[in-house]
Amino acid sequence: MSRVGKRPISIPNTVQVTVEGSKIVFKSGKITKELETYRRVHIELNANELAFKSVDNEPQSRAYWGTYRALASNIVVGMTTGFNKVLEINGVGYKAAVAGKNLELALGFSHPVKYPIPEGVEIVVDKNTITIKGSDKQQIGQIAAEIREFRPPEPYKGKGIKYSDEIIIRKAGKTAKK
Structure with a gap:
């Protein structure tokens, strides 16, 4: 089980997040960034939290789970503090x-x-x-x-x-x- 993937990402008010199929779109002011997951993870977007779930229990799926969570977290941190x-x-x-x-x-x-x-x-x-x-x-x-x-x-x-x-x-x- 991924220790990184389990933790949800808290979304600050300055960043808007939308999920379009397997793509996550982050917007903050004039900056727009996209993260394509290629349906390798399940994405759950609540009010101000973004969570990821593994598709199955295969080792490669668990690796994608933690990787995409880390990539999304880096985008949010980059848009807020840099x-x-x-x-x-x-x-x-x-x-x-x-x-x-x-x-x-x-x-x-x-x-x-x-x-x-x-x-x-x-x-x-x-x-x-x-x-x-x-x-x-x-x-x-x-x-x-x-x-x-x-x-x-x-x-x-x-x-x-x-x-x-x-x-x-x-x-x-x-x-x-x-």
């Missing part, structure tokens, strides 16, 4: 700046790296931290991973781009023979 990821830049001469619709990164290459900022995502740079904000959890995580990929942290000096809560295990360098 998601953010914080990256830190470590290294001499490494810096970032937002220029128009691009994030410009100076990471020790011969040229600055320009990363285009997608619609619906806000990137804020403050000294050596990059904060990525948006309503789609998957998109925010993907953007953070792509930015980190330009210069991942190295284990000797810790230079590079890392998540703020990431711990870099440092290695000892070579020592001279005595």
